[in-house]
Amino acid sequence: MIHEVPIFHVDGAILAWAIVFVICLAVALLVGFVASLSAYGLGGPKMFVRILTGGLRDLIQVSPRRIGAIATLTFKEALRRKAFLIGLLFLVLFMFGGWFLSGTDLDKPAKPYVAFVMTAMSFLLILMSLLISCWGLPADIKDRSLHTVVTKPVRRSEIVIGRMLGYSTVLTIILVLTSLLGYAWIRRQVPDAAQNQLIARVPVYGQISFVDRNGEPARSGVNVGDIWEYRSFIEGGTKARAFWVFENLNVDTLRRAGNLRLEQSFEAFRTYKGKVDEEIRYSLWLLNPEKDLRVLVDRYPVREFTTDVSDAVVEIPAELPSSDSDGGTVNVFDDLMPNGKLVVEVACVDEQQYLGTAQNDLFVRMPDRTFLGAYAKASIGLWLMLVLIVMIGTTASCFVKGPVATLLTATAIFVGYVFKGQLNEMLLQLQSKGQILGGGTLESVYRIFTRMNQTTPLPENAGTDLIKSLDQGGFGMLRVINLIMPDLTYFNTTQYPANGFDVPFANVLLPSILITLGYFLPLVILGYFSLQLRELEHK
Amino acid sequence: MSESVIEVRNLSKVYRDFWGRPKVRALNSLSLDVKKGEIFGLLGPNGSGKTTTLKLLLGLLFPTEGQVRILGRPAEDVEKNERIGYLPEESYLYRFLNADETLDFYGRLFKMSSAERRQRRDDLIKLVKLEHARKRQLKEYSKGMTRRIGLAQALINDPELVLLDEPTSGLDPLGTRDMKDMILELRDRGKTVVMCSHLLADVQDVCDRIAILFRGELKVLGSVQELLEAKDETQIMTSHLSEEAKREVEEVLKKHGATVKSVSHPTATLEDLFLRTVAESESRPGRRFEPGERPSTENA
């Protein structure tokens, strides 16, 4: 199953970016202005304006030639400091990885190979991007080689951009090499029988709705007692149904392919009634409400534990026998998909048994793309993340030394990659309910020490009031962090090729591209002013 | 020799520690001008603020007080660097580059076509006599070789104003001679040179004007000629004189009421001046000598 990423709305994202950018800028300007006043008194504002206009000029009038020179220098530096050795490490890892992975007999044998290659690659390259980008500039300042550079007509913005570009180039080359190596390795190591799993399925997901056992619309199916509420169950032999509505299907593409393919991952729930050794079946109809058409496609067994991937596929020919019993046929593309809209109805055939369904349990499978393509797109996702890390690392290294910059950047990655989802959820909870179960940091600590249940209200006194108001400050901080930190969940593309899916552009690659671009300007501005406003002496 | 290339007014620099507390007052209220086309020497013992002064001129450090104008622009202006060359105290270059790559890299930071860059690179490598080592990485260079490539790097843009921090340190006598000749040649080509050094012979040989710094304070400022000239004494230098000729010269001098104090071969006297300045400053801190005035001889 694919771990879902939040839906990405381009307009909203750009607007949100602009708002956060403007707010950050305003705060920075205010802080700068106050700092100039306190440092230089009445001469401060004049100084402030001079630095600002100078900064604006330095950021606009950057020269590609000088950026190129610094990028080339950075590139050479990384190469001569033997950054490429990481590639060797990768090779060794492959040799050992192959050793461990061979002989596993999992139900999807191709998956561990792909997942292994992509995970190893991301891990090594993220580590490497972190290390090379955070140590270069501080070393340059410490050795004072930057002194010689800044006494040439180089703007410090060009140094920041040139460094970012240079490191990105190094990483791009290493990424291309390791991906090629990884691809060759996958092709060689995946057993012949599993090679056909190296595909890139292109799913189109629909919207699910339910009808209960009496034929009345329902919000969901039946709960059979699963703790996991992902699937909802429909009862067999009744009027209970699940419907999927797929919109905006490209009918021409499907017509060219000659048939309509659906793929399902339903789950059967067996009660003690009925026959234990019999397969549970579901039936599937295609509907066209406008023409009042309802065509039975067929009945299929649910084989959720099968190892044969083709069991999950429902192949629907272009012509189906019409249900009017006059021997006529219905054309799937002409009659059942008006304006690219397809309605699918699913019922459980067997009485007193249940069929578990979730929205993503049924999708239209568009013609497959090549695995190589999906693999390449996943690598591009990784590449975008590396570029983002390089940008953050370079900027951090403009104002702190190597170790601190590494720590800062690693924190940003951690928050963006691991913690961002939780943070978002928590803040949403806070927004909707006005509080978080168990409270903020201090309140939680208080509860731990007093062994108080999460749901028990706090006693009302000055101490707990203080705790609560301090926690509010903490939440405010978290909100700011949540706004500023990049959401790296979009960049995690490994799962797609590993599970045999294509990497979707609109919801995965596009957000990654926009996020990376969105951070470029603020980071360059931050890096520029950090370099511009400090003496390049090693402290 | 009238237009000022560098104007320094009341320049002070206090180094601060990480917490912003004052640590060292490296420069105290320095004022001086450097005129177009001259070779200006900044002298002083170690730690007297010479390097600090140069870094302030280049905008590498920010002044605590005072103003700097260099080529008519403020120190932090980037574009002035198009016309400036700087040789840092220890050639702070990229040790993983070779000589060719180094010059090419710095050349690319200026508006130069690649043909121009190559031409300039080859000329400079020849000028600093590094033809034999142009493909070796700088980390293999000796101190003297590093100085040479450092100078080449400073001249890559054919600058109007060259700032050299201890240009002869680490050079052998031959290298020192070469460096001095190159500096003189720069002046002949109309460039302005500011160099700082604690090697007095170097300064005496090439500088038109000097300033002596001691613990961040300007002690002496003036032309080398004027400062070293003893106004109440006259030195006559001739080719070798016979004993008889000497006696006759003495006769003539006696007739004019002058006495011969010594008859000897000329020696370097800048060293004297330097040592006297330091000694005087140590015993009477805060004193500054007016142009033309010299520290008294008694203290030496």
Ligand SMILES: Nc1ncnc2c1ncn2[C@@H]1O[C@H](COP(=O)(O)OP(=O)(O)O)[C@@H](O)[C@H]1O
């Ligand atoms: N980065 C620095 N931090 C603190 N003190 C410094 C720094 N650089 C120089 N100093 C101090 O400033 C004084 C002048 O140094 P400098 O200008 O390098 O002298 P010079 O070049 O004449 O030998 C010295 O006392 C030195 O210790």
Ligand SMILES: [Mg+2]
């Ligand atoms: Mg010095």
